[in-house]
Every structure is written in structure tokens, then in C-alpha cells.
Amino acid sequence: MHRFGKARAGQDQSRIGGHRHRAAxxxxxxxxxxxxxxTHVQYRGAGPAVTDLVGGRVHVVFVGFGAVRRHIVAGKLRALAVAQARRLQSAPGIPTAEEAGLPGFEFTTWFGVVAPKGTPDGVVSTLTRQIHAWQDDADVQKRLSxxxxxxxxxxxxxFRERIRRDNERFRDVVKTMRLKPE
Incomplete structure (x- = not known):
């Protein structure tokens, strides 16, 4: 992955998403x-970006696996790496970024449930149990996978620790992209 980026230096390399999108x-x-x-190319979502990638109009995009899965299976695209610590269970043949030559590179998207500060512990515990029960459902796990x-x-x-680590880890990226709170 790292060699790919270096080999294409100065060529039209692209990433997708609006300026504040997770892909960017x-x-x-x-x-x-x-x-x-x-080169930052703004798209209205992963679909048009993947279409341009398949069509050869851009050389690389950063998208979720679900957006490219069928193209990879069909042999139209090659996944260079997953940006997480472990290989995907649903695609174990795709290396991690570290395995592909970029040590320590990890960018995961997570979805979480938050409640207002001061929510009683009993309510938080009940929500946690219910969410974990939903996560245990085989159909839910299959669809997510x-x-x-x-x-x-x-x-x-x-979860609080995950948010703290992410904030710390991405501080320099926010500065480079000149992101400001709105």
C-alpha cells in the first residue's frame, strides 16, 4: 500500500468524500x-467514487468495504488493505494496512449509542444489556459482517476511552485539513 502511494507520486491520486467526510x-x-x-476529489458518496475507480478515472479511494465488495468479488477492483488492526472476518484475504507496509495505520469507523451526561447508571446498564443482546443476534452479525x-x-x-484516543490520534489530521467547529 505504501509502495503504491510512493510509486504514483505526482500522478492523479484521489480520495473521496466531502471535506469533513470520514473517507477524506x-x-x-x-x-x-x-x-x-x-488529490482531493469531492464526490456525493461512495457510489460515484467507486464508479470512477472502476472506470479508471481515479487511482485509489478510501471507502467502506460494503461499497466495493461486489467489485472485488467480480475481479474489477483489488483491495490493497483494510485500515484496522485485524483482517476482516468476511474478507480474510485482504491484508491489514500494517501487513501491507504501513505500520500503525488504523482508521476504523464506529457507531455508538450515547446518552446525556447525568443519565442514571441503571438506565445506562439497561441500555447496554439491550444493545449487547441485539449485537448477539446471528442475523445482525451476518449483515454487519x-x-x-x-x-x-x-x-x-x-467507549469513552475509544473517543478520547481517537480525538488525540487525529488532532494533526484536523489541523492539516483546517477543520473548524461549526
């Missing part, structure tokens, strides 16, 4: 870590 954020983090420059997602069961303390 991932592309910027990759560019910083790999020491390459990428097909989209390249995996279930993480975290309690509120672990």
Missing part, C-alpha cells in the same frame, strides 16, 4: 503516514 479524513491520515500527496463491519461490545468506560 482517512485519506489525509494515509497521506500523512505514507508521506505522499493525494457482509458490509465489512464487526461488532465490538464495549461498556461506557471503554
Amino acid at each position: 479524513f482517512c485519506g489525509e491520515l494515509f497521506a500523512q503516514r505514507a508521506g505522499v500527496q493525494l 457482509e458490509g465489512g463491519m464487526e461488532v465490538l461490545k464495549e461498556i461506557s468506560v471503554q
Whole structure:
């Protein structure tokens, strides 16, 4: 993956998403870590970006696995890496970014449930149990896995720590992209 970025230096490399989209954020983090420059091309979602990738109009995009799965299976696209610590259960043949030559590169998207500060512990515990029960459902796990997602069961303390680590880790990317709170 790193060699791909270096080999294409100065060519029309692209990443997708609006300026504040997670794909653009991932592309910027990759560019910083790999020491390459990428041209930012804004798309209205992964669909048009993947269409341009399949059509050869862009050379690389940063998207969720669900957006490219069928093209990979059909042999139209090649996945260079997944940006997480472990290989995807649904696509174990795709290496992690670290395995592909970019040590420490990780960019995962997570979905969480939050409640207002001061929510009683009993309510938080009940919500946590109900969410974990939903996460245990085989159909839920299958559908998430097909989209390249995996279930993480975290309690509120672990989730708070994840948010803190992400904020710390992505501070430089936010500065480079000149993002400001709105």
C-alpha cells in the first residue's frame, strides 16, 4: 500500500468524500503516514467514487468495504488493505494496512449509542444489556459482517476511552485539513 502511494507520486491520486467526510479524513491520515500527496476529489458518496475507480478515472479511494465488495468479488477492483488492526472476518484475504507496509495505520469507523451526561447508571446498564443482546443476534452479525463491519461490545468506560484516543490520534489530521467547529 505504501509502495503504491510512493510509486504514483505526482500522478492523479484521489480520495473521496466531502471535506469533513470520514473517507477524506482517512485519506489525509494515509497521506500523512505514507508521506505522499493525494488529490482531493469531492464526490456525493461512495457510489460515484467507486464508479470512477472502476472506470479508471481515479487511482485509489478510501471507502467502506460494503461499497466495493461486489467489485472485488467480480475481479474489477483489488483491495490493497483494510485500515484496522485485524483482517476482516468476511474478507480474510485482504491484508491489514500494517501487513501491507504501513505500520500503525488504523482508521476504523464506529457507531455508538450515547446518552446525556447525568443519565442514571441503571438506565445506562439497561441500555447496554439491550444493545449487547441485539449485537448477539446471528442475523445482525451476518449483515454487519457482509458490509465489512464487526461488532465490538464495549461498556461506557471503554467507549469513552475509544473517543478520547481517537480525538488525540487525529488532532494533526484536523489541523492539516483546517477543520473548524461549526
